[in-house]
Amino acid sequence: MTHREVLRALSGLLMVLFAAMVSSTVVSVALPRIVGDLGGSQSQYTWVVTATLLASTASTPVWGKLADLFDKKRLLQIAIAVFGAASLACGLVQNTEQLIALRAVQGLGMGAVQVLVQVVIGAMVSPKERGRYNGYLGGVMAVSTVGGPLLGGAITDADWLGWQWCFFLAVPITVVASAMLSRTLHLDEVRKADTKVDYLGAVLIAAGVSLLLLWVTFVGDDFAWISWQTLAMAGGAVAILVAAAVVETRVGEPVxxxxxxxxxxPALATVASLAVGMAMFGGSVFLGQYFQVSRGFSPTEAGLLTIPMMLGVLVASAVAGRMVSKSGSVKPYIIAGTLVLTAGFAMLATIDHETSLVFMGAGMFAVGTGVGMSMQNLVLVVQNSVPLRELGAASGAITFFRSLGGTIGVSVLGAVLANQVADRIRDGLAAIGIDAAAAGGSSSGLDLDAMPEPVAAIVRASYGDATGHLFLISACIAAAGFVATLFLTPVRLRETVDLVEEIAVGEETVLGAR
Incomplete structure (x- = not known):
């Protein structure tokens, strides 16, 4: 495909990617009202989120492998149809049970779209040219991740729209994107006649990952980290995943x-991507809570205050992408990105409930810049090392580990925040002569508006001061990713779509490509 043809197809790909990614964040602000209007419980509230997360993360490697075995364009259109239909149905639900079931279906479509868009871009352009297109990809991810809650708050607060439009919003976008891709996306597909799908491996991977994510979701809240439930769920997940690994080493077409x-x-890029996912998703998800609970801003204002992070991702992904395409070298930008990411989290690790918003904006911009320089380029490292026939599986694997890292990061940092806040509130209330247990002061779900001002001030300060510890942990995780990137091979990106063979010449390896 020529550059003009790639841009035409890319417009449709970015549209559907935006719809898929924003659907997971636009609902976050509206969920309390959604579950309340449908008469749901707190446990159902959790499952509305968990169902989507489970389906999306567990199915990602499966969709990636299917893209290696079947028509990529057809698979993407199926994924768009599944996602669009589920989004429409979610806006028409009458109870939370229906919403949970349909959110799981929507998660299948979301996971498919996220990985298939990267696979299709990889099949259209060479790794060297892919850098500048990954810049667009990173920008869409940033806008959807940071702008989603802001958009969701505006939709929910608008009486003439209602929370249903948090789901309906994706429908016209997917319809337009599907129509555009049917006309503009043209790929040369080469398939083997004896294609076989690894159904056993797919089932084992999905089951093991789902059980692991369920444990990560509920540990620390519903049961202790050291308990028989942890042994059963975490141990069972490890056993299933070990069985999946055995299967994957014996089949001809592993998932x-x-x-x-x-x-x-690929191994180092996967480790770094796992660390970046844990740090970025696990750390940034609590910024909105910090601004609202500790600083007293509204949801809309909290969304606006996170713009520096979005701006950092947009600028860094665009600039780094073009520099990668120009130079053909990706390692320096990944190293710089993970280093800046670590520095940004180190800045945010010093915050409390009175930190200057200018200082916080600088820290968030650094975090966004680090993410923009590293996240998509880590995918590029993996894609550059595999032939076209393995592009889908390799892209699905690194996307899966990044999502898994983000999920684990959110759970672990959430548990740390809950413990820190509970201890600080208890100590603060004791200092003014109030029994925390009798006042319910250790609960993180207190209605601050209904509390006496001295107590509310203690709660706000506790959340603000405890949040800094989360970013310190995020900085350590990001530093681990930085160390992993130092050992990447300084290869030049190939200029062709497919990799045919590796020919050893002296001490160097020349990549022969078609």
């Missing part, structure tokens, strides 16, 4: 190509 992940660069 997750372990032989690819055993190579140096």
């Amino acid at each position: 997750v190509p372990l032989h690819v992940l055993k190579r140096r660069d």
